[in-house]
Amino acid sequence: MQILVSIAPLVAIVGLGVAFMLYKDVVKQSPGTERMQEIAEMIHQGAMAFLKREYLILAAFVGVVFVLLYIFIAPKTAVAFIIGAICSMAAGYIGMMGATKANVRTSAAANQSGQDAALQIAFSGGSIMGLTVASLGLLGISVFFMIYVMFFGVENVSYLAGFAMGASLIALFARVGGGIYTKSADVGSDLVGKVEAGIPEDDPRNPGVIADNVGDCVGDTAGLGADIYESYVGSVIATITIGAAMGSSSMAYMTLPIIVIMIGLISSIIGIASMKLMKGFDPASVLRYTSFVAAAIMLALSLVAVAGLGLGIGVWGALTLGCLAGIGIGLLTEYYTGMFGPVKKLAATTSTGAATLIISGFALALESVAPTVITIAIATYFANAFAGLYGIGLAAVGMLATVGITMSVDAYGPIADNAGGISEMSGLGPETRKITDGLDAIGNTTAAIGKGFAIGSAAMTALALFSAYTQAVGLESINLVNATVVIGLFIGGAITFSIAAMTMTSVGKAAMMMVEEIRRQFREIEGLMEGKAKPDPATCVDIATKASLKEMILPGVTAVLAPLVVGTLLGAEGLGGMLAGATVCGVMLALLMANGGGAWDNAKKYIEEGHHGGKGSDAHKAAVIGDTVGDPFKDTSGPAMNILIKLMSIISLVIAPLLIV
């Protein structure tokens, strides 16, 4: 059964092939009118220009870290690191290519062929990202596993962590940079466009609108993709590392997670294919069923794999638990941020103004933390009861194994959002707009669920990495009775708050620059407001790009240095405390911010549907304030937490050889 690992690279290449076919298929579709193509080209160019400049900065950073790892840790770690980083960047690039081709074609299909066709294209666009993430992760892990562990011997397993660190480092910058980009563009263009000038969202006269749409791509597609990719890679490598210490059957324990994600990729391809059979169904259900189909196939085949490897049923139990917890967390997120009781009650608080909306939304966000955390705690408890620390790692793998499909659904969202923007800007009329609005609304729900899922999987991955770290440094105990550990705990918690502060401040700064540029264009370009002259969106794109790339440096460097500094000052045990503190506080802050932001967003949408006075009412004005407050919560600072806790854990795992007690 272990021999299956050697076919994993082939499966990964098949996955990439399917992604390429989907890409060809998307590109073949009609790109719409000339105006649509022009707008789409601007978004495409903006997104690609951002990625290129981001990757240029990251290349320098990756180069420096490569040299440090090569000298201070091990050449094998450094090599795995650089390939991990390159795979992450490649996944982001390919996913973005797919998304920026699919957006305009979704819009065109909505105009020419109706909802089914539009949904197919948007989902195919998302699947390019989903399959690329899953395939590149599987390819990298399986190849490095074969070379390092199967060829050089199991004592080389620790070098694998380099691959996860490469993924993690890229993810942090992609998430933070993308998050700052998307929200500075969004907040900036809304503040001037909607609030000051009183023109609608996505109005072509607003010079910030292209930047806003680029932001959806770089934040929600590339940022989220890098985040999930990192969890995926991190959880598998953490589980392999823990499995390496399982004595005589360690090879079976180490190969299982690789076989599981290989099965997961196959299941995802089947799930994506099953889409075609569900024509005419309601789009939200289609997206949901395909995910369930893939999860069920993955679990069934994994049971065979577990049995074939001669491992206990408890191991499969842990895997299943993780998969179920992922679904549970998604549903909880949907409950708190979707159009259900909590959000409807929240919308009602606008009757006494913005202050009560903010207070109630914050209370709702605080309230949403415990149920998710308890779901994670229960999954962790039983996974551990079933299969020890290995079980915790495998639960994380179970949550992420069908990433090929979950990521496809997530990446569908910004494509639908973009399609709506393009339809509006190119004046495709209310019928088309209705279809794209419908697809976009589903995208908002899947985005909220995706965020919850990203947090849940980040928490499980961080716990798995934490376990791998304690094993790697040879700690029998990280003892909370020691003052050093308690101090580490406090410092870890404080770091999450600081990074959240930095990213939120950055959005404010970058948004201010956007505001000034948009105001300037409204003031200086004659005839712009009357629709006689065109705005200059390229300047706005340029400002958002520069500002976000500049602002991502400080939080990124802080996150990288923190484990090094704390490890040096407080030792391996104190660093363990720091990781625990950061994980606990990071998960809670991430949930607080994601759910608060999501709830405010949908409270506004609920009012826009005509409740409490509808658009233009005082309630709506209050709701716009809530939505704006929620923007950096849910799309910048909250998501940054996910990566922060994983990145600090993975760096600790990589520097473990320097800290061995």
Next chain:
Amino acid sequence: MQILVSIAPLVAIVGLGVAFMLYKDVVKQSPGTERMQEIAEMIHQGAMAFLKREYLILAAFVGVVFVLLYIFIAPKTAVAFIIGAICSMAAGYIGMMGATKANVRTSAAANQSGQDAALQIAFSGGSIMGLTVASLGLLGISVFFMIYVMFFGVENVSYLAGFAMGASLIALFARVGGGIYTKSADVGSDLVGKVEAGIPEDDPRNPGVIADNVGDCVGDTAGLGADIYESYVGSVIATITIGAAMGSSSMAYMTLPIIVIMIGLISSIIGIASMKLMKGFDPASVLRYTSFVAAAIMLALSLVAVAGLGLGIGVWGALTLGCLAGIGIGLLTEYYTGMFGPVKKLAATTSTGAATLIISGFALALESVAPTVITIAIATYFANAFAGLYGIGLAAVGMLATVGITMSVDAYGPIADNAGGISEMSGLGPETRKITDGLDAIGNTTAAIGKGFAIGSAAMTALALFSAYTQAVGLESINLVNATVVIGLFIGGAITFSIAAMTMTSVGKAAMMMVEEIRRQFREIEGLMEGKAKPDPATCVDIATKASLKEMILPGVTAVLAPLVVGTLLGAEGLGGMLAGATVCGVMLALLMANGGGAWDNAKKYIEEGHHGGKGSDAHKAAVIGDTVGDPFKDTSGPAMNILIKLMSIISLVIAPLLIV
């Protein structure tokens, strides 16, 4: 030197005597015009009625817990518990008597004799609370120590925890109930009065104004007093408990904290007396210097005590460190929430509306967490290096030893605030109002510092109690490598978020009831707006009382049950993890909320001073939204965290006999 403990009760009685003299002195002063007396009487009656009804509910609750402790833990614990609870209630009652007598006399003195006289009365009123808290704490601890430890033997030391638990239980309800009261009244009367009806703050036509002033007393005086009293008692008893295990010189280690707080009480009395020598100084400096005088005397005399007891200089170092950390935390709080750079920059963000103000304020609050936490971490690190776990306990004691004076300064704030309200309501003219405004402004700063200090001391106390707990249950290790501990950590963190959510939701609910009642009165009482008819403030007081008492039950009971449930399910080690998680997350949330609320409050005040357009401008409207959002942050949910973490720790310590491993 140990014999000094036996004079501690006498010192405590002297302290109470001084408090009584101050009370007599305050009551002797002119209570002003008939109108003033009438208003003051309403506030007094409202506050006392609230306290009585609160104590009635608490009596039932205390009775039940007493029986449970008597049966399941030990009769000695139960007795200490009930006396601890009674002392806390007595301190609250006496302090409130003092405050509600001093407020109107401060107003009268400002009108008749000027700033110096007004400051003296307000500070004397605060000192009644300060000295009562310090004296009753010292009295109870020293008497129980003599009976339980000196008379029955050192093995009885664990029963002392009952006394701290009594203090803690009352504190939770006082803080939560008072916090909900004060903010529902404040938010409710502001929303209708200032925003809807457009009448100024403290306008006599607003039926909610009396309730608002009562709220200042029950929240800021009684609530804060119970909070600090609990830290004071908890830190000393935790340190005694740790000291009991110090082998042959354990008696010296156990008596030191008692002697230190006795010295602290003497120093506080000297500090209060030194006030009289500083006539003509700027009031803010006077309040600051008296605190420094007391701290310096306390540290100097403590050095003698440490030497006399034959303990190492490291012990004194830990004590000093705690004292300095307390001052440091106060200064950090002042920096982030006072009229300095951060708040001024925050005020500027109102130029783009409420949303950017909320985002920036939240970012500021997030940013403020790390410096304070790092101060606590440094103090903990060195206190531990100097004197082990005992050092951590003693650092907390050092922070709190001069509670007689720090609490006096804190309790001064709401008296000055009330005096301003009474001056406004009884139309004392702009000259008087200017003096009371000045005193109130200082009160706002001392309140912010007091909040920071309360959080810092709660954190140190919780750490000390945590150490005492691990000792009491006989745990050598609380191992973060065990999944149970990690799960405990997550659950502990989640509890703090849940309690914050509950208290914030409660404020919203209670405020809505107030809004409806005030609207009803404006609508139904003819001639009210024209000043021809009087409002009915008693109904508002009644609504706030009932609502806050009802709403305090759920969070209170949750906090009490959590350690029992988690201890039963996860065992002693898992409960240890829970305490750590709650302490870390609780401290961070408390800082976030206190500093965020304080900064928004002062940003509004800064604009009201005439910046960015001053009162009535768009910037001011945005600032009012920020201030309203900050109200439950800083005065309800934030402060609840302090007690929550202490209460859960002390309950764990008390139930330790049931969990011994």
